[in-house]
Structures are given as C-alpha cells and as structure tokens.
Amino acid sequence: MTRTGTGSTFVLRLYMGLFFAYMFLPLGVMVAAGVNDYSPPSITVWQGFTLRWFTEFWTDARMWSGLVNSLIIAVAVMALALPMGLSGALLLSQLGRRSAGIVYTVMVSPLLTPGLIIGISTVILWRNFGTTAGLFTAILAQSAFIASYAMLMFMARLQRQDHTLEEAALDLGATRARAFRRITLPFLKPTIVTAAVIAFLQSFENYNTTIFSIGGNHTLVTEIGARMRFGISPMINAIGILFILVTVICAVLWSLLRQRERRREAAA
Amino acid sequence: MTRLFRAFGTPLSALILLFSGIWIFGLIAAPQLIMIEQSLWRMERPTGAAEISVQIDGLYNQLDVLALDRATVEAETDAAKRAADLAAIDAKEAGLKVDIAALEETESTPVKVYTLANFGQMGTAHLAIFAKTIAASLAVSAIALVVCYPIAYAVAKLETPRTASVIMLGLVIPYAINELLRIFAWQMILNQNGPVNLLLGLFGFDPVPFLESGTGVFVAMVYAYILFMVFPLYNVLETLDSNQVEAARDLGASTWNIHRRVVIPHARPGIAVGCIMTFMLSAGSYAVPYIMTRGTASPWFTQLIYNRFFEATNWNVGAAYALSLLVVCTLFIFGMMRILKVNLKDIAK
Numbered sequence: 001m002t003r004t005g006t007g008s009t010f011v012l013r014l015y016m017g018l019f020f021a022y023m024f025l026p027l028g029v030m031v032a033a034g035v036n037d038y039s040p041p042s043i044t045v046w047q048g049f050t051l052r053w054f055t056e057f058w059t060d061a062r063m064w065s066g067l068v069n070s071l072i073i074a075v076a077v078m079a080l081a082l083p084m085g086l087s088g089a090l091l092l093s094q095l096g097r098r099s100a101g102i103v104y105t106v107m108v109s110p111l112l113t114p115g116l117i118i119g120i121s122t123v124i125l126w127r128n129f130g131t132t133a134g135l136f137t138a139i140l141a142q143s144a145f146i147a148s149y150a151m152l153m154f155m156a157r158l159q160r161q162d163h164t165l166e167e168a169a170l171d172l173g174a175t176r177a178r179a180f181r182r183i184t185l186p187f188l189k190p191t192i193v194t195a196a197v198i199a200f201l202q203s204f205e206n207y208n209t210t211i212f213s214i215g216g217n218h219t220l221v222t223e224i225g226a227r228m229r230f231g232i233s234p235m236i237n238a239i240g241i242l243f244i245l246v247t248v249i250c251a252v253l254w255s256l257l258r259q260r261e262r263r264r265e266a267a268a
Numbered sequence: 269m270t271r272l273f274r275a276f277g278t279p280l281s282a283l284i285l286l287f288s289g290i291w292i293f294g295l296i297a298a299p300q301l302i303m304i305e306q307s308l309w310r311m312e313r314p315t316g317a318a319e320i321s322v323q324i325d326g327l328y329n330q331l332d333v334l335a336l337d338r339a340t341v342e343a344e345t346d347a348a349k350r351a352a353d354l355a356a357i358d359a360k361e362a363g364l365k366v367d368i369a370a371l372e373e374t375e376s377t378p379v380k381v382y383t384l385a386n387f388g389q390m391g392t393a394h395l396a397i398f399a400k401t402i403a404a405s406l407a408v409s410a411i412a413l414v415v416c417y418p419i420a421y422a423v424a425k426l427e428t429p430r431t432a433s434v435i436m437l438g439l440v441i442p443y444a445i446n447e448l449l450r451i452f453a454w455q456m457i458l459n460q461n462g463p464v465n466l467l468l469g470l471f472g473f474d475p476v477p478f479l480e481s482g483t484g485v486f487v488a489m490v491y492a493y494i495l496f497m498v499f500p501l502y503n504v505l506e507t508l509d510s511n512q513v514e515a516a517r518d519l520g521a522s523t524w525n526i527h528r529r530v531v532i533p534h535a536r537p538g539i540a541v542g543c544i545m546t547f548m549l550s551a552g553s554y555a556v557p558y559i560m561t562r563g564t565a566s567p568w569f570t571q572l573i574y575n576r577f578f579e580a581t582n583w584n585v586g587a588a589y590a591l592s593l594l595v596v597c598t599l600f601i602f603g604m605m606r607i608l609k610v611n612l613k614d615i616a617k
Contacts, residue, residue: 176277
C-alpha cells in the first residue's frame with residue numbers, strides 16, 4: 001500500500017521502527033537487570049545470569065500482604081462498580097435528552113478527573129464520619145471511576161439491543177423483571193464478563209488513586225512504588241518481569257479472542 | 269422517571285436508582301463537595317481573642333495582689349481573725365482561678381472560619397511549582413501529539429488491516445504494562461551509573477545528574493503517557509474514509525494541505541481525547557516524580573498535595589491545593605472542547 005511515494009514510506013517505516021525501539025528498549029533494560037546477578041539493579045555491571053531475585057520476592061512478607069490487599073480491593077471493586085455501572089447505563093437509557101445529558105456528564109466525570117483528586121476527596125469525606133483511610137476508602141475511590149468504564153461498556157452494548165424480543169416476552173405475559181432477567185441480562189453477559197476483567201485489572205494495577213486513599217495500608221503496586229524510589233534490590237525487576245509476562249499473555253489472548261469474534265460476526 | 273418504572277418494573281427500578289444514587293451522590297458528588305468545603309475554611313483564634321487575653325492578664329494581676337494580701341494577713345497576730353481573713357482570700361483566689369480557666373478555654377478553642385486564605389497559603393514558591401507542573405504537562409501533551417500523529421496516521425491509513433492489527437498489538441503491550449515499571453526502567457537508564465551516563469562517559473563527558481535535576485521526571489513522563497495519545501488518534505483516523513484523501517490528492521492538494529484540510533479536521537475528537545488524557549495524567553502524576561527524583565529535585569505539585577495531607581497534615585490547605593489542580597484540569601478540558609469544537613459524547617467513548 002504505497003500511496004505516498006516509496007521515499008516517504010521508507011521514512012515512515014524508519015520512524016515507526018524507532019518508535020518501537022523507544023517503547024521496548026527501556027523494558028528490555030529492566031528485564032535484563034532482573035536476571036543480572038548484581039545489586040542494585042544494573043545492566044552496566046554484568047555479573048551473570050541468576051533467578052535468585054525471584055526467590056527473594058517469594059519470601060517477602062510485605063509483598064505478599066500487599067498482594068492479598070490488592071486482591072481484596074479488586075474483588076470488592078468488581079462487586080461494587082459493575083452493578084453501579086450497569087444501573088447507570090440502564091438509567092441513562094430511560095431518561096429524557098436533557099436530564100440524560102446532565103447525568104451522563106456526572107457519570108463520566110471521574111474519567112476526566114486526576115486520580116489523586118478522587119482518592120483524596122474520598123478520604124476527606126469519610127474522615128468526617130470518623131473512618132480513617134484504608135482498604136475501605138481505596139475500594140470506594142477506585143469504584144468511582146471504574147464504574148464509569150463499566151457504564152460506557154454497558155451503554156455501548158445496550159444501544160445495540162434489539163427490543164423486539166423483550167416486547168415479545170412482555171406480550172406473552174412476562175413481568176418486567178422477568179423479561180429483564182431472561183432477555184436483557186443474557187444479552188449483556190459478554191459485556192459483564194469483559195467489564196469484570198477490566199474492572200479487576202484497573203483496580204489491581206492502580207497506583208495514583210490508591211496511594212492517596214489507602215492511608216497507612218498498602219497494595220502490591222503501592223509497595224512496589226515505595227521500593228522503586230531507592231532502587232535497592234533487583235527483586236523489583238523480577239516482579240516487573242512477572243508483570244510483563246502476564247501482560248503479554250493477556251494481550252495476545254485478548255487479540256486472539258477479538259479476531260475470533262470478528263470472524264464469527266463476519267460469518268453471521 | 270416514570271419511563272424507568274414502566275420499562276423495568278418497580279423492584280428493578282428501585283435497585284437501579286439505589287446503585288446509581290450510591291455512585292452519583294456517594295462516590296462522585298459528596299467527596300468533591302466536601303473537598304471544596306474543606307478548602308474554604310480553617311480553624312482560627314476566636315474573634316475578640318486579644319481582648320480576652322487582656323482580661324486574663326488583668327485577672328492574673330488580681331491574683332498577684334491577693335498573694336501580697338495573704339502575706340500581710342499571715343503577719344496578723346490574732347489567730348481567729350487571721351484564719352477568717354485567710355479563708356476569705358482562699359475563696360477569692362478560687363473564684364478568680366475559675367474565671368481564668370473559663371476565659372483561657374474560650375481563648376484557645378479555635379473556631380471554624382470560612383475564608384479563602386487556604387489558597388493564599390501557596391506563596392510564590394509553591395505557585396512557581398504549580399506553574400512549572402502545568403507548563404511541563406502542556407509540553408508532554410504537545411510532544412505526544414507531534415510524535416504520535418504520524419504513527420497513528422501511518423498505521424490507520426497506510427498499512428493493510430492485518431499489519432495494522434499486529435502493530436496495534438505491539439503497542440498495546442507497553443501500554444498495558446504497569447506505569448510504575450515503565451517509569452522504573454527510565455530511573456535505571458538515567459541513573460548516575462546507568463547506560464546513558466556510561467555512553468556519555470565513553471565520549472569523555474562527565475556523568476549528568478538527570479534524576480537530581482528533574483530532567484528525568486520529564487523524560488519518564490513523556491514515555492509513560494505518550495501511548496495515551498496513540499490510541500485515541502488511531503481510533504478516529506481508522507474511521508476516516510481513504511477516498512477523501514484520494515480525492516484531495518487528485519484535486520492537486522499537497523500532503524500538507526491534505527492533512528490540514530482533511531485529516532486533522534476529522535481527527536479532532538481523537539486529538540482532544542489524547543491531549544486531555546496526557547495532560548491530566550501528567551499534571552496529576554504522583555508516581556513519576558516520586559520515583560524519578562528520589563526527593564532531590566524540586567517537587568511536582570502533586571507531591572506538595574500529598575505532603576499537605578500526610579506529612580504537614582494541614583488538610584484545609586491540602587484541599588485548596590487539590591482543588592486548584594482540579595480547576596486547571598477542568599479548564600483544560602473545556603478549552604480543548606472549545607478549540608476543537610467537540611462535545612463530551614465525542615470524548616468519553
């Protein structure tokens with residue numbers, strides 16, 4: 001597809017190659033330092049290949065308690081943000097133009113607010129009720145913006161819904177609640193799964209909102225952040241390698257799933 | 269509202285309203301409002317504190333006078349009279365002490381006063397940091413736009429769909445890798461004895477203190493948030509009909525004019541989203557300055573906010589600082605929407 005002459009195509013290709021190098025070389029540096037038998041993490045002093053930083057991570061109690069906290073928060077956020085996002089989308093689908101516009105603006109506003117503001121304002125609110133910052137405030141702060149993602153996903157799905165099935169169910173004497181449970185909910189199921197996965201990942205990986213709302217407690221990611229500041233042990237790089245591996249696997253799986261879905265849609 | 273009940277029935281509608289209500293009022297509106305309220309007051313000495321303090325001084329003087337009286341009374345020889353006088357002085361002294369305690373209580377109990385003084389606390393030093401943070405964030409946004417536009421255009425319009433999807437997967441991976449790890453990679457690269465300084469050393473340069481000078485913060489910030497520009501741009505450019513570009517070319521438009529008149533106008537929503545995301549993430553970033561400076565370079569505005577809350581524990585000033593940041597981000601969003609003539613529906617998709 002050389003619409004612009006070969007010369008400019010070459011320049012663009014070169015540019016893109018440089019951009020990819022810019023994106024991946026730093027990650028390569030971090031991975032290399034994670035298997036270098038030298039501390040503090042470095043690639044300028046090479047002492048040979050080792051996996052001992054992984055075992056160091058294995059025995060680090062604070063990292064494990066952080067992981068447990070991260071999982072607790074992520075599950076709670078899923079349980080809170082999904083019903084809120086779905087309710088929001090359903091509410092919007094039944095509002096008049098003007099009120100829908102206002103409610104929509106409020107519902108997406110957390111996505112356009114810096115994460116730290118959401119975190120700290122939640123802490124301020126709950127301190128007035130005598131609750132100090134901790135897992136609870138972190139869950140609420142994260143849910144506030146993760147529900148917005150869920151709402152947008154549900155809204156997109158609901159707009160594609162064919163209402164004839166629902167009407168048929170109602171004509172046949174089903175109650176509203178029953179029609180929702182048997183028709184709309186199954187229709188939304190794929191989105192519920194995707195939204196749940198996204199909510200979990202967003203919560204687990206979050207730093208900015210969490211660091212401002214978790215008080216004296218910590219999650220895996222905030223603990224990693226605290227250790228990074230002084231770059232003392234390559235254990236951080238070892239954890240980084242694990243994160244990268246999981247990310248790559250998820251990204252490849254996601255793109256395979258999407259391809260399959262597209263093929264199925266094309267076939268249908 | 270009646271439409272909602274008609275569409276879903278009473279029990280389900282009640283649930284929908286409950287969850288939406290918790291979200292809108294409990295998680296979004298209430299925290300923001302209470303933060304605004306917190307930024308508008310502070311605890312002050314009560315009004316008239318100076319007069320009360322004069323009164324208290326007066327009462328202490330009377331106590332001193334009583335102490336002198338007591339000395340005279342103690343010289344009295346008549347035992348009965350002495351005892352009576354002493355009792356009278358004791359009673360007076362006790363009364364005075366009660367009065368003093370009450371006045372001191374009022375004088376030292378601060379009262380809540382609504383004021384704009386919390387914003388004034390910023391002073392020139394912090395205002396300079398605020399300005400620097402905003403300027404640097406604008407620069408991150410601008411750099412990201414300039415760097416990413418050709419990439420997004422090339423992938424969306426010049427590659428076959430197959431190649432494009434592979435390239436996008438290649439970009440999703442660094443995008444999805446945790447922000448902290450991407451920042452940390454640059455901390456290692458720009459470190460005193462990192463690869464960049466090693467390379468500079470080979471050419472005979474002295475090590476450059478990237479981390480200590482604050483350069484590192486900017487470099488890592490561009491790297492950490494640049495991909496938030498690529499995806500919105502790619503998404504809008506993908507929907508651009510290639511025939512429009514062809515037609516413009518056939519009519520003799522130069523490459524520059526094609527972009528200026530056809531491609532960029534079409535890409536407006538993507539440009540708006542990309543700029544808003546990169547600006548907001550940069551201005552609100554705590555991780556990048558936290559990891560990249562090790563506390564040696566001058567702080568980012570977010571670090572000032574963090575310190576007000578968790579180290580200096582002046583929550584009112586902290587709330588004022590946080591609100592200032594929020595206002596700037598909101599103004600930026602409205603500014604972009606105005607300049608690029610897009611609305612909120614185009615942005616949040």
